[in-house]
Amino acid sequence: MAPGWWWSSTTKRLVAYGSGVMRTQMMLLDRDPAVVALACRPVELVWREDGKVVGHAPQLMARLQDGSGLLLDCVGHSGSSARLAERARVVAAAAEAVGWSYRLARPPDPGWWPMCGGWRVTGIPGTPQGVHAGSGGGVQQSAAGGGGCAGAG
Incomplete structure (x- = not known):
């Protein structure tokens, strides 16, 4: 899928995305009532490693109701x-240091789609019976989405 724009009902503005996975994660975040703002690549972390300058801009950020943030990379x-994976370790530590989380x-x-009021299963055998969008600290692999893009509100 080509890059594009998602109209966010949370921010009431367009938010850029660079891939289908990013768009899907934005859609999920946009429906999460804990998310109050979304942004695409709003920050870049820069650090030194083995004498070189290294940088990484997480793909999405969500500002949550409690004031914390969630940085998210889509895989x-x-x-x-x-x-x-190595950059994720550094970003997770930086996020945790300021009270945010990273995922x-x-x-x-594909059997799960967001709907008004929550999630539903399409009846595909083997699909999980619950999806939870947590935002704990550290690096987490999330197959269900949730989380988000924090950003300017």
């Missing part, structure tokens, strides 16, 4: 690369 069905989010199971 495909195959998971994250070794490079992203690596995989595409949701």
